[in-house]
Amino acid sequence: MTEATTPAITCQNLWQVFGPGANDALAEALARSGGDAEAAAAELRDKGLIPAVQDASFEVREGELFVIMGLSGSGKSTLIRCISQLLPGTGGEIRIEGDNVVGASKKRLTELRRRKLGMVFQHFGLFPHMTVAENVAYPLKVQGVGRKERRARAQEVISLVGLEGREDSFPRQLSGGQRQRVGIARSLAVNPDIWFLDEPFSALDPLIRRQLQDEFLRIQATLKKSIVFITHDIAEALKLADRIAIMRDGKIVQIGTPTEIVLNPVDDYVREFSKDVAKGRHAKVASVMRAGVEEQGPDDPGLTAGMTLDTALARCMQLYQPVPVRDASGAIVGTVQPSDLAAALQVDDT
Template sequence: MTAKLSCRHVWKLFGEGARSFLAANPSPDADLLAASDLVGAVRDVNLDVAEGEIFVIMGLSGSGKSTLVRCLSRLIEPSAGEILFNGENLLAADEKRMIEIRRHQMGMVFQHFALLPHLSVLDNVAFPLSIQGIARDRREARAREMIDLVGLTGREASFPRQLSGGQQQRVGIARSLAVEPELWFLDEPFSALDPLIRREMQDEFLRLQSKLKKTIVFITHDFDEAIRLADRIAIMKDGEIVQTGTPEDIVLNPATDYVREFTRDVAKAKVVSVGSLMKPGTAEGRPRVPAVTRIAEAARLFSDGETLEVVDAAGAPLGRLERRDVADLMLRG
């Protein structure tokens, strides 16, 4: 996979003299930071985000995930390290270049919608295009496309105060997509919504990604949300990434006690794929299930038999899934 975004030894320290401190102490531990009156919000982060994947960064409040995503876009200046976007080191880019990248190549959606209250839905979505100097007819045409994409056709003339929370967040998503970003940052975009609307927005997000194939960095503290959306997950604690992997890797093979505790209550059937539980052989004539399907979803297909046929994305047989193996996994939690 081609890396769209890479971090190499990224640090963000809060406190006086952070840069000179790191120059003299390239790998400080927590005790040395505390003794120097410095706070390690992001500590020696290394990661690669592949083109077209949903990369979820998660952790508890104060773990550093939101600070990290702001470092990735240089809304906050890192104290040290290297951030590569399409091979270009963003930390070497001047302010003019960063403004150009943010306007044309990056999209951002945050927990708080930050819609402009005096502008209509149409004008809110078109706003970043007006900043780029695009002519009104072109930007409004693009805005209407994005409004239709997020399911708000007919609300173009509405103002934010006339919309529900979920509708406001859809406007925020449409606005961020209007510039056709290569890289999309979403920092807890659904956490302010009630559970039902949140689930609907997750469905909408997955629908959009199936069409758009964006490279996405998604921040959340909700593990259920992470395993539902992520291709890969990075778990942060005290500014460090303690494990990176697929949802299945992290649940089945936690690297630390912290990760084990974090994933303790996750039902394995929600995470484990059919391909991981299938056996060699065939099940011709039985219901078919793609190998990437989660066990919890596949379990519903055992209507009148003991076996399902497992297939790849093209429909070619790969193996078989047996009811008793699914039952054993679900009983283990």
């Protein structure tokens, strides 16, 4: 694998088992089962141990926004803590840009977190006695960056997250959404290559949450970080992700693009997540088109392969003439444009 194609993160057969003697118990269970993860997990549970993450393997590509989702207790937060080495994995391998970090020294991990990894969690963890600018600049202070330079960098990321004018405010003077923006800015101050976010918006009101999702996408379009984002919300996952990994009982059951998750769920568990999703908002024309050039009609509504089905349908409906609308007695009471019907079903994502 060349440097250009090295994934930002590689997890290979990662396990996290809680309980006394977990390391030895996992090795013995895998040996007895011949590497069968299901059998090994069952043996561990029989011993009273908890296999919170089971044999997880995946890659996060450079610049990719990779979402891990699942219900409470599915293992998603434990998984992100293993990747970031806040928890040492019980078994398997974790590589950060090709460098194996399992068993790395405390000094090496501290250096990684200070210079390469950014982290944002559901609880903001701001210092109440520090201003916004001081909170954001704190990681740079830990690195030994001079006051003038760290203030300039703090101002840069404060502007990036839309908090200009609040630099000298204290956390108690901010709304929940503003405090979360400070947390995001603080994690970006050191310009990390890889960004971990564990349900960062889940404690916020729905409107603020949607606004921060939009802001987050804008930031990612600018910075193009490699991101692992944890959520339990399928709508949030579909809105943000390049790819999604869905977890159940410590196992990854499906990895795919939003379109693949919505249109081709691998089992009833994944299907249940997406059953209420408006498929036309996430599925693309490419997923239903026929390859090659066939005989075409005279109309061309300008469809593209990356267009959502909702948008494509609205474009096609513009080609049709108004149709009559009747009352209960059959009398014509008006007309409707087919394109208006399609437009009324679309959700405004702006």
